[in-house]
Amino acid sequence: MTRAVVIGATGHVGTYLVPRLVEAGYDVVAISRGQAKPYSPNRAWDDVEMLTMDRSAMEKDGSFGPAIRALKADIVIDMICFTLDSARHLTDALTGHVSHFLHTGTIWTHGFSMVVPTLEETPKRPFGDYGIQKAAIEAHLLDEARRKGFPATLIHPGHIVGPGWAPLNPAGHFNLSAFSTLALGETLVLPNFGLETVHHVHADDVAQMFMGAIANWRASTGESFHAVSGGAVTLRGYAEAMSRWFGHEPKLEFLPYETWARDRTPEDAQATWEHIARSPNCSIAKAQRLLGYEPRYTSLEAVQESVAWLMANGRIG
Incomplete structure (x- = not known):
């Protein structure tokens, strides 16, 4: 059985993604700080291995990446990485030890909209610490994918609802x-x-895109995708x-x-x-073409x- 680890599993998207993974037959390990429950109940959570980890504290002593690697996951989905140092810590630990790594980014990596709808490949000029850090993480992961074959996919949600x-x-x-x-x-x-x-997106549509990226591994690795409504x-x-x-x-x-x-x-x-x-105002044409993404919600x-x-x-x- 394919093993999937979801970091930040009880948040907005994880509420929908974890049950989707379970129902698709994955062995799921859900990582959280243990301070929140999924927003919507689902019996699929009964089949999930729940682990409590304080990412910030563990990154300070260098133990977080090795702890994730020790879970021997085929797929790691990171929902809560916000700094380049955090991303480097995890990718360094997982290089050569994971088949697919999926990172949750943001459409704010683009900064100002120039020509709309904005494509994933549009040159980025982020502003504000959040957008700048997320753009730096994206550049790092794509560079790791292209130079070292690190199997990274980036999903950039809009305003999640x-x-x-x-x-x-x-x-x-x-x-x-x-x-x-x-x-x-x-x-x-x-x-x-x-x-x-x-530009909103329903949390379940973001979860749908993660599933599409996993199902289309060859098309999604080394790529970024907008996860927004139509x-x-x-x-x-x-x-x-x-x-x-x-x-x-x-x-x-x-x-x-x-x-x-x-x-x-x-x-x-x-x-x-x-x-x-x-x-x-972001395009979903790439995700539609490569992942079969079709948002259920406007x-x-x-x-x-x-x-x-x-x-x-x-x-x-």
Whole structure:
């Protein structure tokens, strides 16, 4: 039986990926800090070997990579690597000891959108520590693949959504008050003209892409893929669609970002700037061609499922 280790297994994507692996016949080892449970219950977890590891602490003493290597996995899926040093530590330990290594990146490795939809091969100009570190990890893994044959695949999700957590909202931040405003039929104020874009993806569609990459090993190793819905949405289009989903005609107003930000918390204003400054709009043509990727959810369908869960659990009034 093929053995698959998932690092960060109980997060957004792992909630869907681990059961998919079990149902496909893999022997699955789930690594986590032991502080979180999957967002959705599934009996497949009964067949998973659960191990608790503190990655940060173990990397400091050099024991994390060897501990993962000792599990003798055929496939290692890393959901929670955020620095180049962390990536190097693990790849150094696994080189020659794993058949397929899959890393979870981000579409923020691109930085600003220049020509859309953005292709994976578009020259990257990331900004901000998160995007810069993730781009450095990507460059490292692809270099290891090309020079040493390290079997790396990179999956770059967009704004991940699904039941159990707050999705990126039409104002470009995560405060649920934006959805509450739309649900009540009140006026939502958006920055600029609301024409910047966001690109969601359902967590299960990201899991689907991981499965496609594993099934198409020859096509996926040494490559990067966008894991997003079939199309990005503008803030305005997103807000109008959600208003109608709540049963109201849209009531929107627009202000220049600097003016709009004055009435927001610093956290919300910064989150919105981070998203609209990038305005991602990414192509899935490569993943469709090489991996057979076909997202089940549009951006709006994915968000609506998330919001329905939030409403059912009393988090949106």
